[in-house]
Structure formats: C-alpha cells, structure tokens
Amino acid sequence: MSEDTCGDTFVKPDVETKDDTKAGNYFVSNYPPFSFWGEEDTPCVESLLNSPEPGDAPLGLYYHVPFCRKRCHFCYFRVYTDKNSSDIRRYLSATMQELRQYAERPYLSGRKLKYVYFGGGTPSYLSAQQLTELTDGMKAIMPWDETEEVTFECEPGTLTEKKLEVIKNFGVTRLSLGIENFSDHVLDINGRAHRSPEVFRAYEFARGLGFDNINVDLIAGMLDETDENWVDSVGKVIDLSPDCVTIYQMEIPFNTTIYKTMKEGGKLAAPVADWPTKRRWADYAFSELENAGYTVTSAYTAVKDPEATKFVYRDRLWTGADMVSLGVASFGHLGGIHYQNLIHIDDYIKKVEEGGAPVRRALLTTEEERFLRELILQFKLGRVNLGYFRDKFGEKVEERFSEILADLEQLGDISREGDELVLTREALLRVDSMLHRFFLPKHRDSRYV
DSSP, X not given: OOOEEETTEEEOOOTTOOSSOBBSOOOOOSSSOGGGOBGGGHHHHHHHHTOSSOOOSOEEEEEEEOBOSSOOTTOOSOOBSOOOHHHHHHHHHHHHHHHHHHHTSTTTTTOOEEEEEEEESOGGGSOHHHHHHHHHHHHHHSOOTTOSEEEEEEOGGGOOHHHHHHHHHTTOOEEEEEEEOSOHHHHHHTTOSOOHHHHHHHHHXXXXXXXXXXXXXXXXXXXXXXXXXXXXXXXXXXXXXXXXXXXXXXXXXXXXXXXXXXXXXXXXXXXSOOHHHHHHHHHHHHHHHHHXXXXXXXXXXXXXXXXXXXXXXXXXXXXXXXXXXXXXXXXXXXXXXXXXXXXXXXXXXXXXXXXXXXEEEEEEOOHHHHHHHHHHHHHTTTEEEXXXXXXXXXXXXXXXXXXXXXXXXXXTSEEEETTEEEEOHHHHTTHHHHGGGGSOGGGTTSOOO
16 A cells, blocks of 8 residues: 555655655656566566567666765665675676676577666766776677667766766766755755765866766755755756756655654654645746756756757657666566566675576566556656557557546646647646556555555
C-alpha cells in the first residue's frame, strides 16, 4: 500500500500534491510501479538473455556509480561516501565482469549500443585514470561506435579541466551538471558537497572544451529556498546559457535523511516549499527560459535549440528501447522485462565475482502494461501522438480513456490538436500527479517503490 508511518502517525502520500509536501515518491519514472516487481520473475531475465534470437529494439546501457563526496539530505539513491580506492577498484572490476556476462548472451549478441548513461551517485567522483580504464574496458566488450548519445552526470566540485578533457575524449556528448541552486547557504543546508564558485569554474572548463550538449539541473523547493533565491538562481542559469535546463520539484522519499528527521519529530509535512509554491517556481523558470529563447520540451526540461539538442536516453527509453543496467541497485529493461540489481554493494560484488546474475527483482510485463508504460511516460513530454499508439499497439487512446480525457479537457488540462493530445502548462507542471488515472486498477493506490 502507499503508506508509511511517521512516529505513531499514519502517512499516506498526497498523490494529487495539492498542498504541503508530504513524504513519498511522486515522480513517476516507470510503470508498472516498482512495488510490483519481485523475485519470482527474475528467472525471466535469464531466459530472455539465452533466447536464440537477438533483440531488435534500440539498445542502451546504464552504468551506476554509487560513490559521492557527501550524501545530500534529499537523496534517495544507492550511494556510498565511505569507500576507499581499493573498494572502488573492486566495484569497477565487478561491473566489467557483469558487462562481459551480458555481452556473451544470445539476446545481446552482435548488437551495438545506441545510448550510454552514467548516473549516480557521482560518476565524476571517479579519477581521470579510473574513468579512462573503465570506459576503455566497456568499449572493448560492447562497442560504442554507433552511439547517438553518451550522458555523464557530474557534481561540479569534482571536476577539473583535466578530468573534463578525459570525459570529453572518451565520448561524452551530453554533460549534466547537478547545480541545484546557486546559494552556498542553500547548498550547505541541503547537504550538497559543491559551492557556487565551483559551478562557474567547471562550466567555463566544459564550454572551453566544446561539449555538444551541456545540461544543468535545478531543484525547486530545497530546504531554505526562497522566492528571491529562486529568481536569482534562474537568472544565473540564463546567464550561463546551457544547451538544456532540467528543473525538478522537490519530493521527500521515505529513505532520505529529511524524512528521517520528520519521522523523529512526528511531522507529516516536510520543511520545504509546498506544492503550489514549487509549481509556481517551476513555471517562473520555464517562462523566463522561454523569454530567453528556450523551448519547453517536457515537464522538466527546456532546451535552447530543439532541433540540435536531444535527450536520446529519455526518448529511447520512453518508446520501449532495451537498456542493460550495470552496478549496484541499477534498473534495466530488456524485451519488456523490468529488472533491478541487488541493492547492497557487497552483495552485488560477491554475486558477480561468483559468476552469478546480480538481479534482485524483476517484472515480466504484459502487452497492455507495455502500452500503458509508454503512454504514461510520453504524457510527460506534454504531447501524446495518438497515431503512434494506434500503429504500435493497436490502441485507440482517445476511445479507451474517453471519460478520463473528457474530464481533463473540462478541467482545462488537456486539448486535442489534430492527432495529438496536448497538456496545458499548468497541467504539465503537475503531470506526475495526473498519471495515476491511467494506471490499471490493480496498480492504483499502491506504494510506488
């Protein structure tokens, strides 16, 4: 169920996100919900990988780097801040062994990677030498010569000009800087490791090296964020003039240190901006970016040149591409099967070193669930092409969801433009709270993770 306890108080996430920020996961990153994935479907992954015919979907790779200088108070990812160089070397070696295991399987045999994503944690925490050895090893096992995009997440304080040069040279085309805010006070109280001078230095180095696509992240609703601070941060981003800007609205999942503090104090509401404020801040940012020549391309992103600046990882994944996942707690998707690796680093490394598959849980989806997954995720783009779903799944979205769509249209959230459903800006800013209406009945009112 979608519930947890905070002291002796019952907590149910506010899916509609109308008022205060309560604990829970609201951002819909996949479908069906992770809480429906289990051990019983893990053999399906092995069965698929050993199928005699290789898959024909575009193939990508996600690599999880679980190391950070500090753990942010709002972070809910699997990260470690206490690992030494020996621990890191052992982890990198295990991921290479995991990749070799994948490359040898018939389902993946002979296929070329179309996109690669380094996420974390902090991929830029690794040294220049570690990154060179890692990526050389990856390319030798599964070539990158046909990749459309290689994305690399960075914490600005870990970047030097030399490290950025190495990152550029091994093929990164999309550099993502986790800035989040430009106030050193806000960064400090939220547990961020970097400070604003490191942002400007890293960005200047990256621009000088000629990266094709630089993305910067901001978070609306961090601890102690104010209207004045938000306006200042948006202005500084526009002054930097990155190729892409990603804006997230703060949520407080149950495994964050902020929630731990809430629970100890018996609090239901998080000490951050409420949802109306966060939506107002995100709207202000997108409006200012549009005034500066950007185009809003999803609920979270604005790009300077939509024709030249793409996000292949997102677009491929949201249209059913395959993705191999490497590393502790990482998520993958192959042939309609979702899966996640073991969530503790020692368990993950031990399993791989023993020659086993480190998959912890999985879900073999139905054709209906695959259709709904793509529909739900593509709503986040603000436009849904009805012809796409008729052609690929034989589904007439406008008929199947006629009542829901009529209600959304009456509310002024959505309109029909030719063969597309188009969300209003106001609806796009709270799209994650709307998506549950398209879930199958068994998946509604369930805990998301």
